[in-house]
Amino acid sequence: MNQVLPYVTPLIPAFVVIGFFVWFANWIPQTRWQPPQAQEISAAATPAELAQVGQTIVRQRGCLACHTLEPGAGVKGGGRGPNLSGIAARRAQGVKGGPGNLVEYLAQALYEPGAYLVEGYANIMPPSTGAPASLSYEEVVAVIAYLQSLGRTPTVKVGDVPKPTGVRVAREAKATTPEPAVSTDPAAMFSSFNCGDCHSLKTGEVKLGPALDAPGLKQAAAGRGMNIEAYLIESIVDPKAYERKGFPSGVMPQDYGTRMTAAQLDAFVRYLAAQGKRP
Amino acid sequence: MPTGAGIANVVAAGFLLVVAQSVCAQGPGAGPEYPSVMGMDSRLAVWIAAQLHLMFAAFVLAVPMFALFIEYLGWRAVKNDTGEARRYDWLAHEMARLLPAAYSLTAITGALLGFLLFTAYPRFMGYLTGIFGPTFVVYPLFFVAETFCLYFWYYGWDRLQGERKWLHLWLGLLLNIFGTIVMFIADAWATFMMTPGGVDQQGNLVSLYDAVWNPGWMPLNIHRLVANITFGALLCSAYAAYRFLMAKSPQDKALYDWMGYTGNLIALFTMLFLPFAGYYFGFELFAFSATYGVTLMGGVLSWLFIIQAIVIAVLFIGAAYYSWLGLLRIPGSEAQQRWSPVFNVALISGFIVWATPHTMAASIEESTGGFHPVLGALGVMAPKMIAVTLVLVVLYASYLLYRRAGRVPIVPWHRIGTVIEWSALGLTALAITALGVYGYFAPAEVRIKTSIWQIIVLIIGIVVTFILDQLLLRGAKTVAEVRWGTLPRRGQYVLIMLAFVIVWLMALMGYARSGARLNWHVFGIMQDTSPGAGLPSLGEVAVIITVITLIFFVLLAIAFAISGLAKARDSEPGGGRHSPGAVTDGGGA
Numbered sequence: 014m015n016q017v018l019p020y021v022t023p024l025i026p027a028f029v030v031i032g033f034f035v036w037f038a039n040w041i042p043q044t045r046w047q048p049p050q051a052q053e054i055s056a057a058a059t060p061a062e063l064a065q066v067g068q069t070i071v072r073q074r075g076c077l078a079c080h081t082l083e084p085g086a087g088v089k090g091g092g093r094g095p096n097l098s099g100i101a102a103r104r105a106q107g108v109k110g111g112p113g114n115l116v117e118y119l120a121q122a123l124y125e126p127g128a129y130l131v132e133g134y135a136n137i138m139p140p141s142t143g144a145p146a147s148l149s150y151e152e153v154v155a156v157i158a159y160l161q162s163l164g165r166t167p168t169v170k171v172g173d174v175p176k177p178t179g180v181r182v183a184r185e186a187k188a189t190t191p192e193p194a195v196s197t198d199p200a201a202m203f204s205s206f207n208c209g210d211c212h213s214l215k216t217g218e219v220k221l222g223p224a225l226d227a228p229g230l231k232q233a234a235a236g237r238g239m240n241i242e243a244y245l246i247e248s249i250v251d252p253k254a255y256e257r258k259g260f261p262s263g264v265m266p267q268d269y270g271t272r273m274t275a276a277q278l279d280a281f282v283r284y285l286a287a288q289g290k291r292p
Numbered sequence: 293m294p295t296g297a298g299i300a301n302v303v304a305a306g307f308l309l310v311v312a313q314s315v316c317a318q319g320p321g322a323g324p325e326y327p328s329v330m331g332m333d334s335r336l337a338v339w340i341a342a343q344l345h346l347m348f349a350a351f352v353l354a355v356p357m358f359a360l361f362i363e364y365l366g367w368r369a370v371k372n373d374t375g376e377a378r379r380y381d382w383l384a385h386e387m388a389r390l391l392p393a394a395y396s397l398t399a400i401t402g403a404l405l406g407f408l409l410f411t412a413y414p415r416f417m418g419y420l421t422g423i424f425g426p427t428f429v430v431y432p433l434f435f436v437a438e439t440f441c442l443y444f445w446y447y448g449w450d451r452l453q454g455e456r457k458w459l460h461l462w463l464g465l466l467l468n469i470f471g472t473i474v475m476f477i478a479d480a481w482a483t484f485m486m487t488p489g490g491v492d493q494q495g496n497l498v499s500l501y502d503a504v505w506n507p508g509w510m511p512l513n514i515h516r517l518v519a520n521i522t523f524g525a526l527l528c529s530a531y532a533a534y535r536f537l538m539a540k541s542p543q544d545k546a547l548y549d550w551m552g553y554t555g556n557l558i559a560l561f562t563m564l565f566l567p568f569a570g571y572y573f574g575f576e577l578f579a580f581s582a583t584y585g586v587t588l589m590g591g592v593l594s595w596l597f598i599i600q601a602i603v604i605a606v607l608f609i610g611a612a613y614y615s616w617l618g619l620l621r622i623p624g625s626e627a628q629q630r631w632s633p634v635f636n637v638a639l640i641s642g643f644i645v646w647a648t649p650h651t652m653a654a655s656i657e658e659s660t661g662g663f664h665p666v667l668g669a670l671g672v673m674a675p676k677m678i679a680v681t682l683v684l685v686v687l688y689a690s691y692l693l694y695r696r697a698g699r700v701p702i703v704p705w706h707r708i709g710t711v712i713e714w715s716a717l718g719l720t721a722l723a724i725t726a727l728g729v730y731g732y733f734a735p736a737e738v739r740i741k742t743s744i745w746q747i748i749v750l751i752i753g754i755v756v757t758f759i760l761d762q763l764l765l766r767g768a769k770t771v772a773e774v775r776w777g778t779l780p781r782r783g784q785y786v787l788i789m790l791a792f793v794i795v796w797l798m799a800l801m802g803y804a805r806s807g808a809r810l811n812w813h814v815f816g817i818m819q820d821t822s823p824g825a826g827l828p829s830l831g832e833v834a835v836i837i838t839v840i841t842l843i844f845f846v847l848l849a850i851a852f853a854i855s856g857l858a859k860a861r862d863s864e865p866g867g868g869r870h871s872p873g874a875v876t877d878g879g880g881a
Contacts, residue, residue, distance in 0.1 A: 026786070030793060035835060039835075041595050043831050048811035070619050075591060134584075
């Protein structure tokens with residue numbers, strides 16, 4: 014033992030330091046990264062279904078490592094890339110000197126991100142069909158549908174978007190484990206998202222926020238110059254964009270646009286709009 | 293043993309040549325995609341084998357570089373001071389003595405890695421062979437040439453003395469040239485996987501030249517050259533520390549104290565350039581695909597860089613602490629010693645900024661695209677560049693103080709000269725800070741330029757003050773000799789700890805480089821669709837690289853023990869052909 018000790022003792026500080034590194038590496042948040050799973054997308058998928066898949070893709074493929082979803086921040090959020098919240102409303106007419114409508118603009122932005130750069134942002138985005146996102150054509154359509162839902166109602170379907178030319182589509186979408194189901198029951202959502210804490214569906218019943226009754230919604234949408242559906246989407250996704258007078262400012266949570274899936278948003282807006290359209 | 297090791301190396305090289313040729317003959321499409329290798333986790337096995345091979349390769353590539361330089365210094369000194377020449381020659385030989393056994397382990401781990409890669413990833417290796425076929429043939433030839441040079445250089449040390457020394461130096465130079473070529477060839481394969489060039493969008497070869505000289509190739513070559521020297525020097529220091537602790541005679545203690553000091557000095561010197569070499573590599577990766585920047589600094593590997601910053605902080609502060617302890621060898625150095633706590637605080641502050649992330653996302657799904665509201669200000673590049681560059685200024689200031697210890701300048705202008713010298717260093721720090729602050733508010737393309745200017749300012753500051761210091765200390769009166777062999781034992785413990793830390797760091801960064809590709813064998817060209825294509829958690833990574841570190845040191849200890857068994861009586865520090873005599877103040881740098 015005495016013969017071994019002189020050889021081992023000098024190692025103790027080294028072992029302590031390495032032990033600290035191992036402890037620290039195990040103390041910080043632990044995440045195993047798995048390659049993104051290809052999404053199963055039917056050619057007959059509705060825009061709302063596509064948007065729901067698109068939202069999953071945007072989260073899983075790393076889009077939000079640069080882009081933000083900051084309601085009310087306009088094009089310039091706090092990220093390396095432009096803010097995506099409200100993009101559908103902002104780019105409804107495409108861009109000057111480029112694609113003249115939203116879908117074409119989004120397709121170009123995904124296939125050839127450097128073709129048009131938002132002022133103040135560097136040309137750092139890789140084509141979405143290449144590494145690392147490697148979107149298939151159907152996945153590109155789904156992402157476009159999701160981006161459409163950020164400020165507008167998604168309308169795009171598989172086949173509406175041109176396939177890329179000169180850009181290699183990395184692989185075809187394939188069957189995979191389906192995402193866990195989320196509730197699209199509007200009444201349940203009204204409860205689970207705590208909407209009832211501030212809003213009432215009863216005519217004339219005012220809580221912290223305005224009542225979501227027919228007269229109130231009609232009046233507010235008209236005042237904003239929108240139809241009821243568009244007004245509701247904006248109010249949920251970007252509540253700061255327009256706040257009704259007589260109610261406290263900045264109370265409505267800003268993150269419903271990211272907490273709700275596109276399908277949920279679609280169902281919820283339809284539900285509330287039906288309330289507003291009641292005679 | 294030497295002959296057997298040499299044969300083992302040549303056999304290993306031959307094995308690689310045969311395997312490469314056979315895969316070329318197979319073609320990229322042959323065989324199952326991911327066959328199981330004896331039921332083991334292929335990715336883990338390749339990871340361990342690759343990392344061990346890289347470490348031994350780094351060691352055997354780096355040690356001949358500074359050993360040859362030290363031997364050259366001895367050869368130059370022989371006309372003026374034979375004692376100094378003998379000491380340098382002893383030091384170079386003592387460092388080279390670790391090489392033959394380590395070289396055999398490099399060859400064995402390399403052959404194991406080749407076997408695992410070609411067996412577990414046949415399609416990927418088939419593709420790589422299709423791209424780099426000619427280099428797969430040339431590589432073993434240079435490897436064999438390196439092997440011959442190493443063994444002739446090491447075992448011809450005694451025969452090629454005196455008037456034939458120049459021949460020995462040439463052999464050492466050839467060894468270094470062949471070794472560097474071998475590394476550069478292997479770097480082409482590794483960087484092609486990250487930043488592929490010379491191929492079309494389908495991955496078909498268009499230009500072998502562009503595939504080799506891909507965007508990441510030269511930055512990695514430079515980064516590895518510098519990092520390997522740091523790595524080899526710290527391992528030599530650890531060896532010297534052990535020999536110091538085991539030494540019985542004061543003379544042996546003095547020699548190994550000097551060897552440890554020299555190794556640490558070499559490591560500190562090269563460490564000055566490492567952050568810049570790393571940033572250069574990072575810039576090129578980012579320029580190739582911004583995804584790398586996001587993955588490494590703001591995505592799934594962002595926490596890894598916090599660990600890296602802590603590990604590097606331990607490395608820098610440990611090396612600086614050892615240097616400050618060195619002042620204890622010099623009587624009358626109290627004036628210099630009192631600065632140590634100040635420097636320590638400066639170093640720790642610098643590393644806190646360096647370790648600050650701009651986002652705290654634990655996973656890609658957690659990313660929100662933005663910077664952290666509080667940490668974001670320190671987490672971006674501009675403050676990090678200020679911090680890391682000022683850390684280097686502090687380390688350099690430590691070195692200047694060490695040079696002053698025990699010496700009194702006698703030039704008549706020494707007072708004003710000292711004021712100018714330290715003012716110049718202060719001005720350098722100020723300019724670096726000002727450039728960094730300007731860069732913080734400037735657009736990205738301007739910010740990159742300001743970081744380059746920070747490096748230029750640092751180099752100018754170092755060169756100017758070093759020249760001034762040389763002039764100031766011309767003919768300086770030595771009031772106290774360096775008492776080699778009197779360093780406290782804790783200084784030797786620090787050297788051993790630093791060796792473990794650099795090995796752990798190298799394994800960590802090896803993982804980072806490989807992990808940054810995510811699920812791609814060749815980024816954007818060939819996906820890894822195997823079950824092991826994901827990334828483990830950082831906790832698991834830390835455990836695996838710790839195991840790799842321990843295996844490496846066990847193998848290295850065996851190698852050192854074997855070299856100790858083979859050691860002839862005449863190479864003992866106390867006597868014989870390589871006897872260096874007593875080391876004096878002249879041994880210091």
